[in-house]
Amino acid sequence: MRNPLSREVVTIKPSGIRKFFDIVSEMKDAISLGVGEPDFDTPWHIRDEGIYSLEKGRTFYTSNAGLKELKIEICNYLKRRFELEYHYKDEVIVTVGGSEAIDIALRAMLDPGDEVLIPQPCYVSYDPCTVLAGGKPVPIQLKQENQFRLTPQEILDAVTEKTKVLILAFPNNPTGAIMEKKDLEAIAKVIIEKDLFVISDEIYAELSYAENHVSIASIPGMRERTIVINGFSKSYAMTGWRLGYACGPEEIIEQMTKIHQFAIMCAPTTSQYAAVEALKNGDEDVKRMREAYNQRRRYLVHVFRELGLECFEPFGAFYVFPCIREFGMTSDEFATRFLQEEKVAVVPGTAFGDCGEGFLRISYAYSMEDLKLAIGRFSDFVERLRAEQNK
Amino acid sequence: MMREELLMVIEKNSRIDLKELAIILGVEEIDIVNELATMEKEGIICGYHTLIDWDKTTIDKVTALIEVRVTPQRGHGFDAIAERIYKYPEVRAVYLISGGYDLLVILDGKNLREVSQFVSDKLSTQESILSTATHFVLKKYKDHGTIFEKKSEDERMVITP
Numbered sequence: 001m002r003n004p005l006s007r008e009v010v011t012i013k014p015s016g017i018r019k020f021f022d023i024v025s026e027m028k029d030a031i032s033l034g035v036g037e038p039d040f041d042t043p044w045h046i047r048d049e050g051i052y053s054l055e056k057g058r059t060f061y062t063s064n065a066g067l068k069e070l071k072i073e074i075c076n077y078l079k080r081r082f083e084l085e086y087h088y089k090d091e092v093i094v095t096v097g098g099s100e101a102i103d104i105a106l107r108a109m110l111d112p113g114d115e116v117l118i119p120q121p122c123y124v125s126y127d128p129c130t131v132l133a134g135g136k137p138v139p140i141q142l143k144q145e146n147q148f149r150l151t152p153q154e155i156l157d158a159v160t161e162k163t164k165v166l167i168l169a170f171p172n173n174p175t176g177a178i179m180e181k182k183d184l185e186a187i188a189k190v191i192i193e194k195d196l197f198v199i200s201d202e203i204y205a206e207l208s209y210a211e212n213h214v215s216i217a218s219i220p221g222m223r224e225r226t227i228v229i230n231g232f233s234k235s236y237a238m239t240g241w242r243l244g245y246a247c248g249p250e251e252i253i254e255q256m257t258k259i260h261q262f263a264i265m266c267a268p269t270t271s272q273y274a275a276v277e278a279l280k281n282g283d284e285d286v287k288r289m290r291e292a293y294n295q296r297r298r299y300l301v302h303v304f305r306e307l308g309l310e311c312f313e314p315f316g317a318f319y320v321f322p323c324i325r326e327f328g329m330t331s332d333e334f335a336t337r338f339l340q341e342e343k344v345a346v347v348p349g350t351a352f353g354d355c356g357e358g359f360l361r362i363s364y365a366y367s368m369e370d371l372k373l374a375i376g377r378f379s380d381f382v383e384r385l386r387a388e389q390n391k
Numbered sequence: 392m393m394r395e396e397l398l399m400v401i402e403k404n405s406r407i408d409l410k411e412l413a414i415i416l417g418v419e420e421i422d423i424v425n426e427l428a429t430m431e432k433e434g435i436i437c438g439y440h441t442l443i444d445w446d447k448t449t450i451d452k453v454t455a456l457i458e459v460r461v462t463p464q465r466g467h468g469f470d471a472i473a474e475r476i477y478k479y480p481e482v483r484a485v486y487l488i489s490g491g492y493d494l495l496v497i498l499d500g501k502n503l504r505e506v507s508q509f510v511s512d513k514l515s516t517q518e519s520i521l522s523t524a525t526h527f528v529l530k531k532y533k534d535h536g537t538i539f540e541k542k543s544e545d546e547r548m549v550i551t552p
Contacts, residue, residue, distance in 0.1 A: 035547050037547055039545070039547070291396060291399070295400070295416065296415070298415050298416070298417050299411070299414050299415050302414045368415075
């Protein structure tokens with residue numbers, strides 16, 4: 001029999017932390033600070049709207065790019081919150097989570113051999129999606145001394161004549177880094193000069209704690225070369241509903257819609273109706289959850305600093321990214337020992353790119369009680385390691 | 392801004408440690424102490440109570456909601472009669488209500504008899520009270536924004552990020 005598999009697919013590595021989480025799920029009374037999704041339930045009025053849509057028998061497909069009503073609300077929302085202006089008719093597509101939007105944006109824009117700049121550490125799917133779209137991922141290693149922000153020089157150092165797309169993911173998973181307006185203006189200059197396009201994954205836009213999130217598409221000259229990706233998972237605690245969207249120039253959205261149409265048909269109808277409610281009446285929920293995350297964030301940063309760990313202050317998403325280099329272990333070794341000895345799971349920074357070595361991703365999408373329990377064990381562990389070092 | 396956040400936190404957890412409160416709100420402890428004192432003085436913070444599910448104790452307790460229709464008094468409106476009612480220690484709450492009746496009285500008693508006695512002896516005999524309707528609480532599902540049933544476990548699955 002012939003090899004049934006595509007060579008390209010086989011070469012893609014499965015996500016590195018699978019094996020790690022397999023141990024976690026086997027371990028009794030292990031606590032996890034590893035999950036990357038909100039601990040809140042979807043606000044009840046949103047769930048209720050989903051249920052209502054089912055009761056009404058709205059169980060048909062929607063148009064490929066999504067419900068008109070939802071697309072209009074998305075445009076209102078982006079205008080209201082981030083001063084972004086899109087036309088609902090041909091500049092918006094509703095997708096199955098932000099993840100699908102990333103995939104189809106890359107597939108719509110890349111030709112074989114096109115290079116994609118991927119600042120790391122970052123969410124794990126940009127690299128494989130680039131490969132599957134025929135592109136070549138080119139990592140940019142972000143640095144802690146820059147607070148894991150992307151600088152113009154870093155783009156210039158990585159760019160070649162084949163570079164076509166830059167993926168920008170701020171507020172960032174796993175570092176919690178943000179890009180402020182001045183940072184975006186600085187890189188926009190280079191992006192325009194080098195004629196690059198940007199896929200801006202802004203799924204954590206609502207979880208920005210220092211100031212309101214700024215989208216790169218709102219920087220002059222960037223709208224026409226940017227696909228903005230956002231969704232409902234993080235801001236409205238709607239991960240399981242699988243709903244996101246992409247906005248951008250008609251020319252690109254049109255091609256993305258074509259791929260979406262053939263691969264997916266349309267995003268789930270129930271979720272789309274629920275999402276209309278979320279955008280219409282969910283601002284207070286977002287604010288309430290953001291405030292809760294912010295309190296936990298302050299707590300964690302405080303504890304890590306009190307422990308004497310190097311930890312830059314993350315201003316976005318729901319992750320803290322402390323440095324553990326002082327213990328002379330790799331991230332993987334540290335996380336494995338911590339899990340075995342204290343039964344707490346955190347994600348090694350290397351799961352998000354090689355430059356994550358020496359860091360841990362700690363999620364604060366957990367209640368304060370859980371966090372306190374886990375952090376108590378973390379302190380014990382750190383003290384024990386230091387005692388070992390001093391022997 | 393800090394006032395609103397502070398109130399939201401302590402409304403849910405008035406026993407929270409002062410140091411922790413300062414950390415999670417990103418301010419100094421002394422600011423919290425001052426703000427709490429100010430709000431106590433201003434009557435914004437009226438008390439620090441404990442939410443108890445009495446059904447889980449061995450102490451007998453019934454709660455009744457009593458709708459009361461009254462004739463407002465010249466010069467005092469509803470305030471005078473409300474005061475006559477709320478001065479009884481067994482009365483937990485008195486609200487002036489819009490709609491079909493005037494005052495909603497929430498009453499705690501040991502048993503049905505005690506509550507009915509209160510209604511017949513203390514309430515119905517008041518001159519300005521026209522009528523009452525007593526509703527007994529059978530089960531409390533949620534009180535003060537807190538659901539009494541035990542919260543479900545974390546059902547999030549461990550997936551790759």
